[in-house]
Amino acid sequence: SSMEQHNDGSRKFIEFPFVSAPHKDLMVGLVSTVENRLGSQLHTCTLPLDVQHYQNPSGSAQASLYIRSGIEPSLVDFILGSWIHCDLPTGGALNITSLSAYLSASTDAPNFLFELIRSSPTSVVLIVDLPPRKDLVLYPDYLQTFYENTQLESRRQSLAKLPEVQPYFSSSLYIRCLSSPTAIMVRIETKAGQPERMEEIIKDHVDPIAKEVLGIWLDQCACGKREVGETEKACLEKRDKLIKSQTVEIDIGSSFPRLFGPEVAERVVGVIREFYGV
């Protein structure tokens, strides 16, 4: 059963102890959907315990990391889940939860990315995307297969219609380049006194859309066969690797030492680099 696939490594991760019920339900739903569908293709999480759950020396920031690698000949390279909780000097807290899935170079199909960054009860940045693994300008057929035929744009638009939703632009231009044209990258802000409206948006809008996009990814990408020649495979490996090395540098490479101190950051980022192969 799906529960048996969870070794000890999943316990702390799947608790999501610091987020609201709808936010936790959403994350647990995404993780269990992936594991129910792909679990038999995945190794259990064998990360060291002090990487599965870690914190900074003062305890004001803590986090969990969960990684399961694909078992050959699975198309899945690995799935990576994480949450980060960090007390803010202003009294509130920052909570980030994410689930991403990376495919191997045996397929050129897009990866999956979900991230919810909650900097206050009324403010969220949401990212849901199937990041492409090829230059979409050069491969219109690929664009059509994974982005047009799947109607991903309709999901982006349905969320964009909410008055609380505004487009979000990453401060990193490189990160912007990684997203697909149907990426959901939005800031959701509810009125200062309305955290319950945010919970409603997460439950009624973010949750179903995230599950739909994940379903598309599972059907069309993780489980769909694609022909990939040797030259193309080499290109995919090069591109995947470059993206991972740039992402580590831009994203966690700078924020983790700040959040968790240099020692913990080095330990955790080292493990992530290992899985990324960079």
Added chain:
Amino acid sequence: SSMEQHNDGSRKFIEFPFVSAPHKDLMVGLVSTVENRLGSQLHTCTLPLDVQHYQNPSGSAQASLYIRSGIEPSLVDFILGSWIHCDLPTGGALNITSLSAYLSASTDAPNFLFELIRSSPTSVVLIVDLPPRKDLVLYPDYLQTFYENTQLESRRQSLAKLPEVQPYFSSSLYIRCLSSPTAIMVRIETKAGQPERMEEIIKDHVDPIAKEVLGIWLDQCACGKREVGETEKACLEKRDKLIKSQTVEIDIGSSFPRLFGPEVAERVVGVIREFYGV
């Protein structure tokens, strides 16, 4: 002088007879800036007269096209200016003005694109970009040179701050893929009774920003030397050509027959295809 470079071909184009004074000033300013700087590298416009200015059988839609090719060894392939005016069944008019510049495969530097689509006195879609000619994911140095070091993002942000400005998403996913991460792609809407506020935004915000972006393009792209090897040159040619052929198909290939009737559309699109080499 710059006026002598205008042969007869430029006269109808540079009139911009259907747009407001600030809109015309902006366009004339952009065209004359390009021609003052690059004019000596460009052939005069030798398009047939019935392509320089054309209209549909009923006269409800008319337009002008202006193309000047680069003279070897200029890095400029060609510059293309156009305006389109079209009476709307609702009583108003649609006015599109654009200026784009395409570089040759002797450089990999970005192209220039400016487009102002005015569907009513209070509603505009604005596109200002230096469309990249390489996959930015694979070339972070290129991203840094042309997009980070040039501070293009600050121009995008200064416009995005205006309350009348909202991000604009092209209905074509392929067109979205062509833009840079600092592309200005916005919809500007002023209140129904405030066309004069739109004129103010065009004069005080769009005009200076468009000129700054054009200045960056002239300094860093049109006049900057880049090393391009033979293999890379072939890649650039392939990518440039694919973009042009897709763009013709998506954009003018479908709208021109509708606007101008099949015969006129065929004539004009044929000429554009010739310059595009597709």
